[in-house]
Amino acid sequence: MRSALGVDIGASGARAGRVGSSGLLGAMRRCRLGPALPREEVVRRIRALAVGVGGGGEVAAGVSFPAFLDGAGRVRHCVNLPGLEGADLRAELAPLLGHLPVLPIPDVSAAALAEARLGxxxxxxxxxxxxxxxxxxxxxxxxxxxxxxxxxxxxxxxxxxxxxxxxxxxxxxxxxxxxxxxxxxxxxxxxxxxxxxxxxxxxxxxxxxxxxxxxxxxxxxxxxxxxxxxxxxxxxxxxxxxxxxxxxxxxxxxxxxxxxxxxxxxxxxxxxxxxxxxLGGSAALIGAGLAALDHVRGRNGRRRG
Missing domain, CATH: 3.30.420.40 (ATPase, nucleotide binding domain)
Structure with missing residues (x-):
């Protein structure tokens, strides 16, 4: 079964797990975050977290976060983690994750996707x-x-x-x-x-x-x-x-x-x-993984309204 890394970044911490088309595969891991952390440290902790749950066969990584994406794919209005403001998560995380395709997605969209398909x-x-x-x-x-x-x-x-x-x-x-x-x-x-x-x-x-x-x-x-x-x-x-x-x-x-x-x-x-x-607190993590799987399959899991 193809799987993706799902990462859900929150105000006080992040969670990561392996996600397949049927949902979460195995246990999640967590790390602590906080509003005072600079971007480099946030990215480092997310990378360590994701590597810790990966089994080596993942085809992509989906990353949800409590903010928005602008037209260039950068994080905007990240009130709870100001260190991520303006970050291009796709570019900054891919080299740290073995150059896996990285798909950033706002957490509300990720949660909606997971509840729609599996919840x-x-x-x-x-x-x-x-x-x-x-x-x-x-x-x-x-x-x-x-x-x-x-x-x-x-x-x-x-x-x-x-x-x-x-x-x-x-x-x-x-x-x-x-x-x-x-x-x-x-x-x-x-x-x-x-x-x-x-x-x-x-x-x-x-x-x-x-x-x-x-x-x-x-x-x-x-x-x-x-x-x-x-x-x-x-x-x-x-x-x-x-x-x-x-x-x-x-x-x-x-x-x-x-x-x-x-x-x-x-x-x-x-x-x-x-x-x-x-799906409780796992919804955004699962949705991020599902979106990443869609991305590598060439399936457009999103559409413009």
Whole structure:
């Protein structure tokens, strides 16, 4: 079976594993990263991580990261790892990985691809995948291919406006990311006595009423965002994935679904399913590997929207 290296770069660390057409092959390895690291050290650690999981028969490497790609294939708007800003990962990593073809892909597009082919979106023609973590973004696939509008993905979908107020970390006002993200909920939680988003999640699991109110408010904001995206993208189903989605689970999903039913245009949102992702924290890594396999097979796993 042909396999590729899949690498998922996050704000605090990276993971790597071997990926085949059926998913992850064997165990993943991890390394620590951080915003203070210079680019050379980030690249060195990623190379060491990838070499450590490779079996020698990989045909390509896919690298997902929490940022965007510009028209020249360089990393842009990499807030969590500023050392990678402007990096050409294809050129910088290929010589360190035995000159394997390297395919960089935004993490939201990688996660969407994996959930569409191997996760909750299998069999769905047009799938919207919403990744809820420290921030928020969404990716779209059609017939198992990533739809790119700009930046190698849909764009910065987490900054859709869903409320009249609320300062977003980007400096704007009323964005989904200000309300329904790890950063947004951590801020709201601290004002209600919760130390961070994880503490909020633990309180929610205990049935705490204040935690439930905060999570339902975030879910309503998410439902309004999905209604807006549905007007433009007409998905057949929506998958919610990422650490925050896993932490807040059915309470968040239920509130989002109720708000979607209340505000969404019926001809586009009646019966639109909100599904929980099935691949967890491995989705972006698996999707990066799948995209790399597509690349070497000459299959275009992406299309311009």
């Amino acid at each position: 909750a979106g299998r069999g769905v023609r047009r799938l919207l995948c919403v990744v809820l973590g420290s921030g928020v973004n969404a990716g779209l696939t059609e017939a198992g291919r990533v739809v790119e509008v700009t930046f190698g993905c849909l764009g910065d979908a987490g900054h859709v406006i869903v409320a009249p107020g609320g300062r977003c970390p980007c400096g704007g006002v009323g964005h989904l990311e200000a309300i329904c993200s790890g950063i947004g909920l951590a801020g709201a939680g601290r004002r209600s006595g919760f130390r961070d988003a994880r503490a909020l999640g633990r309180a929610l699991a205990r049935g705490d009423a204040a935690a439930r109110r905060l999570v339902r408010a975030a879910g309503r904001a998410l439902g309004r965002a999905v209604a807006t995206w549905a007007c433009m993208l007409a998905p057949d189903a929506v998958v919610l994935t990422g650490g925050l989605a896993a932490l807040l689970g059915d309470e968040l999903l239920g509130a989002a679904g109720r708000e979607l039913a209340r505000v969404g245009p019926p001809h586009l949102t009646a019966g639109l399913q909100l599904l929980r992702g099935q």
